[in-house]
Amino acid sequence: MASDRRSARDARSSVWLSDRPAPAAGKEQPHGLRLDKIVDATVRLLDSEGLAKVSMRRLAAELGVTAMSVYWYVDTKDDLLEMALDQVHEEIGLPDEAADWRAALRELACEHRGMLVRHPWVSPLAGEFLNVGPRALAFADRAQRAIRGSGLPDGSWMGALALVFQFTYGFGTVEGRWRERCRTSGVSEDAFYGEVMGRLARRPEYAESLATVRARGERTVAAMRERDFEFALDCVIAGITAMREAV
Amino acid sequence: MASDRRSARDARSSVWLSDRPAPAAGKEQPHGLRLDKIVDATVRLLDSEGLAKVSMRRLAAELGVTAMSVYWYVDTKDDLLEMALDQVHEEIGLPDEAADWRAALRELACEHRGMLVRHPWVSPLAGEFLNVGPRALAFADRAQRAIRGSGLPDGSWMGALALVFQFTYGFGTVEGRWRERCRTSGVSEDAFYGEVMGRLARRPEYAESLATVRARGERTVAAMRERDFEFALDCVIAGITAMREAV
C-alpha cells in the first residue's frame, strides 16, 4: 500500500517491477482520494490537455486537492504516468480464443492502432517506459498465442510480432499526432494535408517524391490512411504465410 | 535570415514550412555564434545528456553565452529541436541508385534503425514534429524510388513504405531506449534482461508468454535483437513479393 513506498525511482526500473505488491485501489480516503481515482483523473487530463500540459499541480487542482497530496499515493510523476499508460491498454479488445491466427493478428493490430489514436500521449510514454503493466502484458500475451498458431518456426515468433506491433505503434503514433495537431489548431485533416503538400510542392527537388505520395489516388486523408493500413496488414500476413516454408 | 523571424510558432506548423527561406548558416558572429553551430551543439548535448536534460540555459552555457542569445537565432526551443531532428538524418546512408529494390529497402531500413539507436532522442521528436526537413525528405525520397521498383501497383506504394519504416521506427525506438536505460544505469543489457525476466516470471499468469519470448533460443539480448530484426525484414520483403500478384 501507499504507506511503505519505494524509496526512489532508479533509472532502470518500473512501478510494475518493484518488490512491493502492485499498486492497488485501497479504500476511499477522507478527501475522496484513492490511487485508482487519481489514475483515472490522470488519463482524463492527458486526453483533454495532452502530455505537455499535465502537471502534478494541474492534476491536483482537478482533484480538488493540493499538489503534494497526490504524492501520498504515488512516488513520482513518472510512476503515475506509467500507471496511466497501462490503464488505457484495458481498451484493447482481445480476439476470441477460437479465432484463427490471421483474424486474431488483424484484430489485435486494429485495436492497438485505435488505442494509440484515441490517446496520442500513449506513444511517447510507451516508448519511454518498459510498458510491462498487467494490461499491457495481457495484450502481449494474446498476441503471442496468436503467432503460435501461424505455423512459423518458434525462433521467428518474436520477430513476426515485432513486425506487426512495431508497425502499428509507428502508424498509430503518426496518425494520432496528426489528428491531434488538426484538432487543436481547428483545421480539417484534408485542409492541413493540402497546405503541407502545397508548401512542399514549391521545392522542385521533391516533385517525384510527391508524385509517389499522390499515387494512392484517394481523395481524403482518411481514405488514404485506411488504404495504407489495410495494405500493410495484408502484406504482413502474406509475408508470414510465405515465410512458413522459407525457413 | 535570423533578423526577420517568424512571429510565433502556431500549433500546426514547422520551421521547414514557414514562408521564410530555410534556416541557413550565415556568417560567424562576434561571440562565435551561428545557427549551424547552435544546431550542432544541440545535437551533441542531446546525445550526451538526453532530451529531458536539454534546456536553453544548459545549451547556452555549453556555447559560453547567456540563454537569451540563442533566441536571436531561433524562435523557440521547438524550432531548434526540429532542426536538430533533421540534422541527424544526414547520417542515414542512401543506397546506390543502381541497387535493386530489395537491397535498397534493406539498406534504408538498417540505416534508419541505426540512426534511431545512436540518437534515442530522435524517436519522440520524430513523433512530435512533421519531420519534413530537407535531410528527412531526401531519405523519404530515396525510399520512394526504391518501392517504385518493387513491381507493386502504385496505389500500394505508400502502404508498403509505411510498413517498412513504421516498423523500423518502432523497433529503433524500443532498442534505443533500452540501450540508453542500460547505459545510464550502468547495467549490461543481458543482466537487465535477466532481471526483468526474473521479475515477470514470478507472476504465474505469464508463464506461457515468457515461454514464447524465450523460444528464440539465443543467449544474448543483442543476438535476439538481430534475429528479430532480420526475420521481420525478410518477412516484409516476402510479403511485398507475394502482394505483387495478389492485388
Add this chain to the structure above:
DNA sequence: ACCTGAACACCGTTCAAGT
C-alpha cells in the same frame, strides 16, 4: 545587429508541520 539581466509564470519534488 547582436547580446545581456531581470522578471514572469511556470515546473517536480523535499521537508517540516499540521490534523
Add this chain to the structure above:
DNA sequence: ACCTGAACACCGTTCAAGT
C-alpha cells in the same frame, strides 16, 4: 494516516536595456 504550505532548484520566454 493523510494532507498542507513554504521552499528549492529548476524551466521557456518576454521585454527593456545595453553595445
